[in-house]
Amino acid sequence: MTGTSLHEGHPVTLTLKPAPAGSGVTIVRTDRDGAQVHVHPRNIQEIQRRTLLMENGVEVHTVEHVLAALYGLGVDNAVMELSAPEPPAGDGSSKAFVELVREAGVIELAAERPEFTPTETIEVGDGKVSIKVEPHADGLVVNYTLDYGVPFMPRTTVEFAVTPESFEQQIGPARTFCLEKEAQMLQAMGFGKGANTQNTLVVSPQGPLENTLRFEDEYARHKLLDVVGDLAVTGLRLNAKVTAVKSGHSQNQVVAKELRRQYEAARKS
Numbered sequence: 001m002t003g004t005s006l007h008e009g010h011p012v013t014l015t016l017k018p019a020p021a022g023s024g025v026t027i028v029r030t031d032r033d034g035a036q037v038h039v040h041p042r043n044i045q046e047i048q049r050r051t052l053l054m055e056n057g058v059e060v061h062t063v064e065h066v067l068a069a070l071y072g073l074g075v076d077n078a079v080m081e082l083s084a085p086e087p088p089a090g091d092g093s094s095k096a097f098v099e100l101v102r103e104a105g106v107i108e109l110a111a112e113r114p115e116f117t118p119t120e121t122i123e124v125g126d127g128k129v130s131i132k133v134e135p136h137a138d139g140l141v142v143n144y145t146l147d148y149g150v151p152f153m154p155r156t157t158v159e160f161a162v163t164p165e166s167f168e169q170q171i172g173p174a175r176t177f178c179l180e181k182e183a184q185m186l187q188a189m190g191f192g193k194g195a196n197t198q199n200t201l202v203v204s205p206q207g208p209l210e211n212t213l214r215f216e217d218e219y220a221r222h223k224l225l226d227v228v229g230d231l232a233v234t235g236l237r238l239n240a241k242v243t244a245v246k247s248g249h250s251q252n253q254v255v256a257k258e259l260r261r262q263y264e265a266a267r268k269s
């Protein structure tokens, strides 16, 4: 898939390739002599408003919508080649990446997948913003509450069990958004150089500018999609119930690191 990246606004080609069992997701920078960045919490770098992974000085960022699509469709192992640090924006959702994976197909490998049930409840937050992860019998369930404190974007709670079907139809098509009043400030800060009203819902009091909602609760669904993408960085299939209130990448990443720490600790004992 070729397109323009959201933040840098550069042309970029994304190629998804199969990978052996147990290898997880590896990102390969074709413009950097094939340098590899493994999708793993140890490579998370803290940065505002997006997911940045760095290994041996080579970085990739804003990969969460691709990672969410892979997790959602049940893909544990893949190589993601990128000709730039950031994938194409698509329409601001995971839809284009879901379509790529669906076109190629997914095969089952002769190996056990790394499933993990949290050994203890994780809670991150400060009372206003929170994310809680509890053990769950079967698969990943995410409950997300969006609250931007503006009347035209009312407090909304969505909940989905993340399955290939729910991801493809209910979660993956939800697009990224920003408030119209934030848009100029964000661009002045260097974000969203490739953003426009067709790959980002720019929300005004009357609704999205030059666009229409796919779901009445599309904004909350997108935040749920981001949780899936951030938790996909664990490299684990989770049996967990996640309850998030207004959480963003930074809180989600703390949870991803803690889940991986629990997994490593459980494996050693």
Ligand SMILES: [Zn+2]
Pocket (backbone or CB within 6 Å): 064, 065, 176, 222, 226
């Ligand atoms: Zn997002």
